[in-house]
Each structure stands twice: as C-alpha cells, then as structure tokens.
Amino acid sequence: MQEYQKKLPLLFKEIKKVIIGQDEMIQGLLIGLFTEGHVLIEGLPGLAKTLSVSTMAQAVSLNFQRIQFTPDLLPSDIIGTMIFHSGQAEFMTKQGPIFTNILLADEINRAPSKVQSALLEAMEEKQVTIGEKSYALPSPFLVLATQNPIEQEGTFPLPEAQRDRFLFKIKVDYPKEEEEISILQLSLQESNQKEVDSVFSPIDIFNIKNDIKKVHLDKRVQKYIVDLVLATRFPKNYGFPELESLIAIGASPRATVNFPKATKALAYLEGRNFVSIDDVKRLAPSILRHRLILSYEAQAEEITEEKVIHKLLKDLEVQIG
Secondary structure, three states, rough: OOOHOOOOHHHHOOOOOOOOOHHHHHHHHHHHHOOOOOOOOOOOOOOOOHHHHHHHHHOOOOOOOEEOOOOOOOOOHHEEEEEEEEOOOOEEEEOOOOOOEEEEEEOHHHOOOHEEEEHHHHHHEHHHHOOOEEEEEEOOOOEEEOOEEEEEOOOOOOHHHOOOOOOOOEEEEOOHHHHHHHHHHHHHHHOOOOOOOOOOHHHHHHHHHHHOOOOOOOOHHHHHHHHHHHHOHHHHOOOOOHOOOOOOEEOOOOHHHHHHHHHHHHHHHOOOEEEEEEEEHHHHHHHHHOOEEEEEHHOOOOOOOOHHHHHHHOOOOOOOO
C-alpha cells in the first residue's frame, strides 16, 4: 500500500503545474478516479474545471475524450450508431467518444434531458447498447461532468436519476487573492503551457483501487454513515423535527454505498489506513447535496441543501460502542 501512497505527492505536484488553487476539486477528481465514481463539477465559466480534468488524465496515462454538450446534441453523438455499409450490404457499428477511460461531459446541463439520459446505462452498468447489442466500456471508466449553475440562461436541470449516479457534486468557487495573482503571473510567462508528466499507469490505478478497499472502516463510522443518510429521510426520528417539512426526498441508498468508497479513498490519499468520523463529515456535502430534494417551503424560506447538511453534521450524535 505504501508504495503508491509515497508517489501520490508527485501526482498532486504534476497537476499543480497547471492548476493553481482548487485543491478541493482536485482531491474530489482523484477520489473519483480511484473509486471509478463519476463526478459533477459546478461552477461559473473560467474556473479551470475542464483544464483540471484534462490535466489529471495526462498525469495518469488514461485515454480521454471531451464532449461539448449543446442543445442540438444527439444521443448517437455520444454512444455511437449503426451505419449501413453498402459494399458489404450490412450495418456496421460506429462507436462514439464514450468508449474511453475518462469522459469529460463539458457543460452537461446545456443539452436536453434525452441526451443526458444517454449516459445513464454507461454510468451504472459500464456498458452501452447500440442497436440490439451491448458493448462493454474500457476499464477504468468514469464520467467527469461540468455544469454552470442552473440559474444561468440556456441550461437544463439534470434528471434526478442521473444526478444520483454521480459520486460527488463539487462546487467550485473563485480563487483567493494570492491564487489570482499566481494565475496572472503564469499568464505573463512566454510559455505558460506546462508539460505534465505521467505519474501512474492504468495498472497502477488498478492496484491503488485494490489498496483502497483494504482501508479499515470501523463499525462506529459505518453506523454514523447510516444514521446520517437516514436522517435525511426521517429527520424527526433522529432529533431534527424542524427539517421534517423542509426535505421532500432524502438521500438514496447510493449515498450509503458511496460513503465508504469515498472516505476510504480520502484516507488513502492522506496516507492513512483507517477512516475517521471527520472524513465522513468532510465529504458529506459533496455526496449529499445533489441527492436531497427540498420542499417548496424550504425554497420559499431560501433554505439550501448546504444549510440542511450543515445542520445534520453539526448536531447528529455519534453513537459510541
């Protein structure tokens, strides 16, 4: 396990050649990579969302494809289609850009729901169906999607079933002042295109995934994860009667399944072989924010998913023993 953990700082260093700041996003992308968990990144234009994904792909020697989502995009533009070959008088399969290791779905919420839904089978089953035949996708396979905030003009909200298939929803904010200065200084250099060296191979990624599975998850932490998820569904039963009318739909069982994978990967990235309660609390907003559906009452009172999650993390008791 330690063999790969010792090389992780080199991976961060290579990515940081190009990306200034955005540490939470980079960490989330790496957790997604090492668990094959899809990641949704939300932020305004110009915050290095696309650049971060392409840089990570270079640093781990994985195949990478980018699709720019637009209102006129068709499902066949993503998964592929059947084309009639006149010379052989038969239909041939033309595979789409989804046949890759890392698929960047850029501005995914600029395409209508029928196109977004074309990703559902791929994200869950790691396969796609073209015509009457199913095709397995390469391993590893993960979708890293970017989106602008829903309030922006010309966007479509993602279907609930698709949102639930993302391991994380990461919110990206503007850089801090010192980071903005570094960005400016980098842009003034004659050649600001840094060469990113490969740190891990696909075989290394496979071995790291197996190492992460060995990270210890104590039963006390498991109980806290389950309590946290169930508190979003039945808040009154867990001492939060004030949230009963604010949460219309709580987190699905996919949240329960994703917590162990993500927290183990976080512990591994930080050089530990065990998961702590703090790991759960740190990742809870990214795992839960896109899975909660708030009531009209909550929207009227301008209560956000972030406020609900913060309340649960602040006051939910950790069971001892």
